[in-house]
Amino acid sequence: MCYNEPNLEEARGTFMEVEIALYGKIARAGGGKHVAVLTRSLPTGSRIRDVLAALGLQPEEVGLIFVNSVLSDLPGLHIALDDELHAGDHLGLFAADYIWPYQYRDGTVVSPRLREAIATGDYLHHHPRGRWSET
């Protein structure tokens, strides 16, 4: 586990601080082995995609995404990458191989974009690749 001090050298007017938690294989991008929690100064208006780029992570390395405790993405969907972050946000990123079993997430708080996606897609499997054949 690794905690990094916030970078206070950046000018506050055009930058914002965001807390980022990295879990699993992607923790290396934050200096940890399995978990890393760090605070980053990012240009105002940065999106999740920008955070991943700043950390040197590819989008496909990341699965479950939480923004301020709101489930915003599932493995394989990649629908939250353009969500904009705000000063003081907490971003929880899990490596792509994490799975949150359906019975333990059914009825949890989700982002508007994810709500839209799962209203028309398949939400009930544990993994988005999981799907029974049409028989």
Added chain:
Amino acid sequence: MARKILRINMTDLTATYEDIPEKWAKWAGRGLTSAIVFDEVDPTCHPLGPNNKLVIAPGWVSGTPAAPSSGRTSFGGKSPLTGTIKESNSGGLSSQKIAKLGIAAIILEGQPKDGKWYYLFINKDGVKFEDATDLLGKGMEEVDRIMWERYEHKPAVIGIGPVGERLAANAGISVNDPENNPGRYAGRGGLGAVMGARHVKAIVVDDKGGPGVEIKNMDLFKKGRKKLTNAIMTHDLTKKGGGLNAYGTDVLMNIINEAGGLPTRNFSSGQFEGAAKISGEMIAEMVEKRKAGMTGHACHPGCIIQCSNIYPGPDGRIIASPIEYETAFALGANCGIDDLDFVAKMTKACNDLGLDTIEMGNTIAVAMEGGLLEFGDKEGALALFDEIAKGTPLGRVLSNGVEATAKVFGVHRTPTVKGQSMPAYEPRAIKGIGFTYATSTMGADHTSGYTIAPEIAGVGGKVDPLTYEGKAELSLAFQATTAFIDSTGYCLFIAFPILDIQEGFEGMVESVAGVMGWDISANDVVEIGKEILKMERLFNERAGFTNLDDRLPEFMRYEPLPPHNVVWDVPDEELDKVYAWVHES
């Protein structure tokens, strides 16, 4: 050889091998324990009195060659904790050994007239009743060790610790693991006290020379076994190096915490600032750093998921096995404790004394809220186990669980359903599981409603996860399928891959059909599971339970849970839909 019922009567110290009556012939595991309890136990009896029974049953595929992850043993009876029927199942060595002796179920009944304590030794030659006087007061670590010294062939040891001897409502039943540690538990519901009420300290099972398990259709069994094994080994959660194998069940800690659904400080918050420190990722880090212990541990022979762990202390000496997510939540987050070493020490104490870790952690949390000690006081929490070990009045209160302790300490925030406290998923934040907590025949239980494919659940493949519409039907389908899987002897975690991989589900069913000589398909699973649920539900009704018991605790309706500040707002009528079918047609 046809399977037999082994009836052990402790009143006259006799053991008889009976043919399975037709009405029980198709059942195994949970289906069989519930059928026997339904038929033979008066629902109005006192759980600790002479008329309750403890039923022990391996599953349909237990003891068959190389059925993957199939070492679960079901324990059933009337629960001293809930007053309902109870099935609690465990890994460890017992399931395969009982099955290989040709035993479908052990029925333990009666109470010794002379008040003496016994342990039982069961092998191919029958049952021996042995004097257990020298074992009384001993923890399960010592009992397991003594039995492996006393008997050859590394037998299974089913036993109760001092808490079970004292007939406490949170006494679990221990089963030794392949290393002869007492970490595998039929923990929930106080069945250790039901065993203690029979004055049986331990049951030792040696299967050497046993007849083995009859497989009626070997080709079908092998075909199913292969499909199921492939599904387990390719799914991201259960494959080698996957989430469960790498981090254990505690892989959920950070996910549930990020979601705001981690019950913290006696269910007063959904988030714990110290969650990462007690997570599965941290267990893995400690194992690597301390160069001792292990992740990816198998809790029973033949498990290919291997989600257990052995946790080392700072000096490299083993503290406990395993640290589960539920354990780390209950003894950690819910008590405000963020120190894995202390979670491990308390887990060791639970395993040795014979306590369910979920109920125990939640009990300490209630005592903290009641002012006995502060949230986060890890030394104080650990010291409570000395009170339990000594059997002081305080220790005896604590070993009777959340509701008993809440009454003694004047706490109204009791996170229980039907007397059993909730596992590690806050139903105000994760509402789907609230349906299952509220309506399960077992009380609040996170393992009674595992997801199945929508095609099998009969919900047409589309479910709006954000409304209550359809959730009752879904919960019933989940509960029914789980009752089926609990009867197979397979670990419930096979439910993860077989939801996502159709061949795996078919393989699970075919392997069962192969053993039993049945012609069933995946579409029969829900109906067979419902037969089990119906027996359990009717038992509970006859014990005095109604739909008004299918409710979450009152405080969840009016106390908003941070960080989402949500309450439990599911209408009661929606909950009543889950079991409405029991009295239809």
